[in-house]
Amino acid sequence: MKTWCVILVAVFSALVILCGCKPNQPDATDKSGAAPDSSTSQGESPRQLTIGVMPKLIGIDFFNATERGAKQAAAELDVRLVYDGPVTNDVQQQVQMIETWISKKYDAIAVAPNDPDAIAPVLQEARAAGIKVIAWDADARKDARDFFVNQCTSESVARTLMDVMASAVGPEAKYLILTGSLTAANQNIWMREMEKYRQEKYPNMVNLSKDPKASEEDKELATQVTADCLKTYPELQGIFAITSVALPGAAEAIRNAQAADRVFLTGLSTPNMMREYVKDGTVKKFVLWNAVDLGYLAVRVAVAAAKDEIKPGATTFDAGRLGAVKVVGDEIILGDPIVFDSNNIDQFDF
């Protein structure tokens, strides 16, 4: 037992020594820490801002593309960019990483939260510490962030999808919708907007099934469900597959059934997932926002917020190469989604 006591005493004495050392620490770190600072702050130029940008997760095409955009903006604005996030879509990891970023006293933090509520306490902590907080890609609780960089309004997603269908099949198209899970929040909002727009603009279009077909973010299931629909709805002319997984899954079924000529398939997905189906003509057109521009805009807004150049109540925001983008309340909106087809798909890599 003596050794035990010795260890305990050693722990406490070490803690005391370390705490006591603290005032001296800056001297030691000054040599390494201050060197880059003094080189940038030579002359009268202001201190370089540091912006932390966190995606939902790292290592997937979509968020690699947003990173490229973020880097472009950081280079243009001459700010230091830290782009990092968890390796799975785990909000707890995000919270802990932001906690570290707060202690590093970044000037602004832009985060794509995996959960709007769980991220809120740490973001409020960041704001209390004087850090500007931006949500992008997905929103956080409104009282936990200064601005939200929204890729596009649900209204514009719905309109673009319906217009693509109408221009390909005609204003009397008979269609079905393939969604993720029946409880998916984004998808449900989009479907509501699509129905609203249909009643306004295309009253003769027909949704063959008021309840959407569910694919549960599972590509194989999306293929099966689509194959079943091709059989049960002989009058079917068009399909919307509105998750990034459902669209390639549905495309697989259309390709297997060689039904591309009689059923027009479109929806939301990424160019990399859809490239093969666009190349072989299974899918002629699909829709998504530009991931590179989204990352670019997030950094632009974060820097402007850190410099207090953007205020709530503004109606436009000057976003560099994107021009003036729309601001609604405290949301900055990237713009209308892109329609991808065989002509432009090779310009995009995400």
Add this chain to the structure above:
Amino acid sequence: MKRLLASREAILFLLLLVVYLGFAATVDGFSDWNNLLRRARYWVPAGLLALPMTFIMATAGIDLSVGSILALSGVVFGMLFNDVHLPIWLAGAVGVLVGGVCGMANGLVISRLGVPPLVTTLATMALFRGIAMGLSKARALADFPSDFLWIGQGSLLKFSGGKDVPFSIVFLLVAFIFAGIILRKTWMGRFTECIGENPIAARFAAIGVSRMYLALYTVCGIMCGIAALFHTALYATAKADTARGLELEVVACVVIGGTRISGGQGSIVGSLLGLFLIGILRHGLLLADVRAQYVIIAVGVLLVITAILNEWMTSRGRAKL
């Protein structure tokens, strides 16, 4: 044996000291004690679970369902408070109770049916997570009062200059001292290690082996319930898919701490040092702008090194004996 244990913990402590001083000398902002304490609040749920896990692994068992029990307790607590509008203390108590019942279920299957702990808790890991999903329909339960969030986020003592001591850290340290005394100073600790060393010999020594199993897994479930309260307060949310992978983090702390996975020997102080070592390594590397995927590699390397160290020390200790 005692000297061996002491030196293992001493080595671990030296390693922690080296890592700490290394970061303090090279990484800006690391030596800010206040930052470190605030960051340490996030280690509390894993730390609380490392305590019963040390006991369980000392009996050569394992509990892989701790993350799932935590999620289920949290969801039940959140639903009782948000949907049924029970007073928060009552909802919390029921949440802890649910954790205890889950742990008891593990214990009954292991002790009465003789199913190995790895298999049992692998199955209940999926089962409890599934129940949590079904009950909550994958909703996030939020809207907790700030008085409750205080237990996870708030400070017990506030000093001038923004220095404060989080309540959850103090709670964790008290729990550690308590568990350390039980393991080292009482018959419960001795029986636990005895069972791990040789369960048949333990039975012949008139130790109620199956009762000990039942008690250990039940207590583990109760601790999951308590950790669920801290976890929910920390993230202001209870959700069915929360704390994914927590069980492996807890096992990692305990293994780094020198508890033998084949049983017979546990160390509460070691588990605490293991928790701090992983936590400080993560915090320091993130502060140094090392990207998340490399942080995982560093933690993996740390695990391998300590595992080799443990094996080497055990074999050396055996040779001396």
